[in-house]
Amino acid sequence: MTSNLLVQLLINGLIVGTLYGVVAMCFVLIYKSTQVVNFAQGEFLLIGAWACWWMVVEAALPFWLAFPLTFAFMMAFGVILQMVVLRPLIGEPIISVIMVTIGLSIFFQAVTKWIFGADVQPFPEIFPVKSVDVFGLQVQPAYLMSLVVSLLIMAGFAWFFKYSRMGLAMRATAFNQQVAQSLGISVKAVFAMAWAISAMVSALAGVVVGIVNGVSGALSFFGIKVFPAVIVGGLDSVIGAIVGGLIIGVLENMAEYVDGQWLQLGNLYSVAPFYVLIVILMIKPYGLFGTKNIERV
Amino acid sequence: MGEAALKLAPEESLLTVNNIEVVYDDVILVLRGVSLDVPKGKIVTLLGPNGAGKSTTLKAISGLLATEDGEVTRGAVSFMGENIANRAPEEIVRRGIFQVMEGRRIIEDMTVGENLRLGAFTRKDGAAAIRDDIDLVYSYFPRLKERTGLAGYLSGGEQQMLAIGRALMARPKMILLDEPSMGLSPLLVKEVFGIIEQLNKDLGITILLVEQNARMALKVADYGYIMESGKIVLDGTKDELVNNEDVKEFYLGGDKERKSFKNLKSYKRRKRWL
Numbered sequence: 001m002t003s004n005l006l007v008q009l010l011i012n013g014l015i016v017g018t019l020y021g022v023v024a025m026c027f028v029l030i031y032k033s034t035q036v037v038n039f040a041q042g043e044f045l046l047i048g049a050w051a052c053w054w055m056v057v058e059a060a061l062p063f064w065l066a067f068p069l070t071f072a073f074m075m076a077f078g079v080i081l082q083m084v085v086l087r088p089l090i091g092e093p094i095i096s097v098i099m100v101t102i103g104l105s106i107f108f109q110a111v112t113k114w115i116f117g118a119d120v121q122p123f124p125e126i127f128p129v130k131s132v133d134v135f136g137l138q139v140q141p142a143y144l145m146s147l148v149v150s151l152l153i154m155a156g157f158a159w160f161f162k163y164s165r166m167g168l169a170m171r172a173t174a175f176n177q178q179v180a181q182s183l184g185i186s187v188k189a190v191f192a193m194a195w196a197i198s199a200m201v202s203a204l205a206g207v208v209v210g211i212v213n214g215v216s217g218a219l220s221f222f223g224i225k226v227f228p229a230v231i232v233g234g235l236d237s238v239i240g241a242i243v244g245g246l247i248i249g250v251l252e253n254m255a256e257y258v259d260g261q262w263l264q265l266g267n268l269y270s271v272a273p274f275y276v277l278i279v280i281l282m283i284k285p286y287g288l289f290g291t292k293n294i295e296r297v
Numbered sequence: 298m299g300e301a302a303l304k305l306a307p308e309e310s311l312l313t314v315n316n317i318e319v320v321y322d323d324v325i326l327v328l329r330g331v332s333l334d335v336p337k338g339k340i341v342t343l344l345g346p347n348g349a350g351k352s353t354t355l356k357a358i359s360g361l362l363a364t365e366d367g368e369v370t371r372g373a374v375s376f377m378g379e380n381i382a383n384r385a386p387e388e389i390v391r392r393g394i395f396q397v398m399e400g401r402r403i404i405e406d407m408t409v410g411e412n413l414r415l416g417a418f419t420r421k422d423g424a425a426a427i428r429d430d431i432d433l434v435y436s437y438f439p440r441l442k443e444r445t446g447l448a449g450y451l452s453g454g455e456q457q458m459l460a461i462g463r464a465l466m467a468r469p470k471m472i473l474l475d476e477p478s479m480g481l482s483p484l485l486v487k488e489v490f491g492i493i494e495q496l497n498k499d500l501g502i503t504i505l506l507v508e509q510n511a512r513m514a515l516k517v518a519d520y521g522y523i524m525e526s527g528k529i530v531l532d533g534t535k536d537e538l539v540n541n542e543d544v545k546e547f548y549l550g551g552d553k554e555r556k557s558f559k560n561l562k563s564y565k566r567r568k569r570w571l
Contacts (some may be wrong), residue, residue: 178364179402184390184419
């Protein structure tokens with residue numbers, strides 16, 4: 001029985017881990033291309049989840065339509081946010097920009113509470129069954145959907161950065177903005193794109209977690225969990241973000257298991273990632289995959 | 298001096314820099330009235346000591362000045378009859394001027410192929426045409442084709458070739474080359490300059506070349522300008538410059554009696570060109 005629980009938690013950890021990975025990837029995307037540490041990443045999840053919830057519940061749209069519409073909305077939201085709030089800050093000290101993202105985080109928390117209230121709002125039944133049986137394990141269909149969509153997004157990211165013209169331009173901008181400009185790349189357009197993609201993809205995680213746990217301000221805590229994932233993986237590595245996300249996802253579920261079986265401390269689930277964060281910062285501050293510059297000797 | 302436009306009147310001018318003044322950070326005056334003229338299809342070189350403002354002149358043309366808080370505060374940069382001073386760099390690339398920056402500046406964490414594809418960023422004529430041009434670049438730089446790893450691991454000469462190849466990918470009308478000889482062995486310098494000359498002949502690309510290696514630059518150039526302390530102090534055709542006593546003395550290394558470096562310096566200070 002306990003080994004069954006262990007496997008179940010492991011699977012849960014991997015699935016939630018991919019979600020962390022996806023959000024961490026979005027975080028890294030912004031950090032890499034614009035050097036901004038975005039403390040409002042969690043609010044992207046929150047806004048995405050509320051937007052989808054509103055479309056399904058208030059506008060009575062079917063979920064299969066509301067889901068892509070949420071993506072479109074978040075993309076526009078990301079572009080507008082970058083153009084209105086962050087573009088005027090280009091060239092300002094990086095600490096000012098980071099303070100602004102903290103401000104944005106508080107602002108969006110308040111605005112969503114103002115519009116939608118402080119209570120948890122459940123999504124209506126999206127999937128006909130509560131859980132599906134995968135190799136004898138019970139998995140929530142929302143998680144299954146998130147796993148599929150996450151993997152698709154990761155594959156999409158890999159393709160985008162390797163082969164697409166804009167993807168290469170974003171990598172060039174991350175490498176050196178002046179070089180990118182000398183190639184005819186508009187750095188402003190790249191910045192807007194980074195925020196748009198980041199907001200859009202983060203919303204996916206928001207919607208999935210919203211379906212499972214209901215939508216509320218607590219969702220943005222998910223965004224905070226992404227910090228350990230990003231730090232474990234290395235701030236500037238997309239692969240690291242995915243691996244970091246998986247590690248944190250599995251780790252917190254394992255912490256839950258250990259806690260439930262032996263320690264009985266309670267709540268180790270949410271705290272464990274941050275212990276890891278501290279340990280990683282002490283022993284490997286650049287993370288597992290933080291890139292070192294190529295030195296030709 | 299500096300009125301080169303008159304001498305070159307019969308030729309069609311592609312780029313004319315007219316009496317520009319460049320200021321960094323709103324206070325530091327770097328260029329004090331620089332004028333030069335680059336005729337279509339020619340190689341023009343801009344020579345001068347460190348800190349004379351050669352790179353700044355190139356950046357004023359390519360628009361990259363803005364990325365360093367610099368600004369053209371007076372004068373005009375006209376390219377094909379239109380003033381492009383202080384325009385956004387991406388617009389200037391679209392118009393057909395591509396700068397190969399000092400120190401090559403290839404994207405080290407990308408492959409050779411990815412670097413080349415990025416050179417074609419502003420082009421809209423489709424993947425097939427871009428692929429053809431990648432083959433064209435490989436025909437000029439065959440050794441780049443063999444390098445499959447990251448560009449950061451290329452040798453200095455290969456990186457310079459990649460930087461020039463990447464510029465070709467944009468199909469520019471004009472390339473601004475900032476010290477292509479920097480950090481290269483004499484043999485490689487020869488090879489790179491040979492290719493520059495060939496590109497100019499084969500593809501008709503106009504080149505504005507900034508160099509410290511005056512001897513090499515004057516070998517390939519049609520016309521030259523010499524800059525000092527933010528001003529053009531001398532200009533002339535290749536032959537005029539090569540035979541000029543001062544140029545021989547300061548840039549080509551006088552072959553008569555050898556002077557000690559100390560004496561040379563004070564002599565130079567006394568003379569100061571003008």
